[in-house]
Amino acid sequence: MKNRRSVLEILVTLPSALWLAIFFLVPTVVVMAIAFKPTNPYGGVGTGWTVATWLSLGNPSYPAILWRTLWLSLLTTAASIVFAVPVGYYLARIRKRWRQFLLLLIIVPFWTSFLIRIFAWKVLLHPDGFIKKGLVFLHLAGDGASLLYNPWAVLLVMIYSYVPFAVLPIYAAAERFDFQLIEAARDLGAKQWQSFLKVFLPGIRRGLLTAVLMVFIPALGSYLIPDLVGGPDSEMIGNKIAQRVFVDRNLPHASALSSLLTLAVLLPMTVVLFLPGRRGRPDLMAGEGK
Amino acid sequence: MKRSRVPLVATVAMLVFFYLPIMVLVINSFNASRFGSTWEGWSLRWYLRLLHEREIWYALKNSLIIAFGASFVSVLIGTAAAFALHRYASRLQKTHYAMIFAPLVMPEILMGIGLLLFFVALGVNLGLFTIFLAHVTFCISYVAMVVLGRLQDFDFSIIEAAQDLGANWWTVTWRVLVPLLMPGIVAGGLLAFTLSIDDFVITFFVAGPGSTTLPIRIYSMIKHGSPPLINALSTILLVVTFTAVWFSQRLMEDAK
16 A cells, blocks of 8 residues: 555656656756856857856946846835735735635736736826826926836836735735734733734734745846836846847856846745745645635 | 724725726727827727737737647646645655745746757757747646645545545546546636736747747737737736636635
């Protein structure tokens, strides 16, 4: 019986493990390897090994882009958490039917096309759009000011895109939080904000940490958002990778940049994976089917 | 004790934030005006214009072929993976879980460039087939997570009961396990289908000449095309997605 068990285990594990090893793990290693290859004149990869590509990353334009990638991602994460905590709290405290409906409304953007949602913002922030007209009418913006093609537009759309990733883990943690603890704190004389800061937030810290990483990691790799609503002064590392691939077809250079991004992403990712939730797994989908 | 109003206000604000851009886009798709800035009355002209855009139809055909293929294959692989993750608590499954989980958080651009270089290194021609392979890769993880969620409240004593009554594992799998998991499997498949049909970033990296998908077409329309047409096309896609979400939620609820 024991033997039979392990044969079945291998049988159901193998298809996904093999597929992901071939199409996910191997490609990641290939990227790292090609970063040490020279280019060839046909836009492909040459023979032999070199560190020249890595040295060319010292190019002065890169530190600025890396720095921008970092601060845009950090601000996106901070804003998403601040926004998501009260929403998670609210969802955990309301009646079940109503909560299911609201959760559905929050999950739907996950499913809808990323491209379309960014395009919708492009229309909204357009110089002829009503937000711009409203701001000009209120004398909050000049006629010539542009709401699009700057880092702030990128930040706004990044928050818009990534905030659902923060709401779900925070809600999942809040849902399991014992709200009587807050009442106890209040009975013992804590003010409302004190019970929130000193009882509620520590109580959901695991959900908070998951939320931080779930927003921060994908945010670091943003490419489409700065591409569509950003300008030349809002490029992120993802845009540089795409340019090296599609504009000047320098695959080793693109690989070096990607390796850098992979390393930046790997560390926080390991944290999420080893951060135990129920059954030793991170609580991501906990919001679903509840 | 007075409850704070902040959570309610934040939730309402978030929903407005989420849906305002989408609403404006949908309403504008019915605007007769060529420029979204002025309202010239209700009209279906942009929807009718879509009928004559041959390139959109061609891209839609490609997208559908890939989405059906990728969701079918990823449902098979993802369901098996979820079963393995749920049933066994070995060290193998810990690694397996990490492999399934990583593509969910990994920035799409990294998966895109990884697959591109992998295909280039192998000398594979880029086209519909490479897009299909890429889509299966990211869909497996989502399907596995959705089905795993279903399995979490699955009562395994039913299987033992079937075995006690003399059913072999083949019968147990196809007559007991799969029918009971069906709602989760269909929900996972719907998610895979919408993710595949909506994906832009990864597809853009592994697409070749002649394998334009709908999102790639929309992207080039955003870059150089006419906004009202994109509004109309986006509205149709939104309706499709909303229906899929609604349907899959129904499935998950009915199963309870």
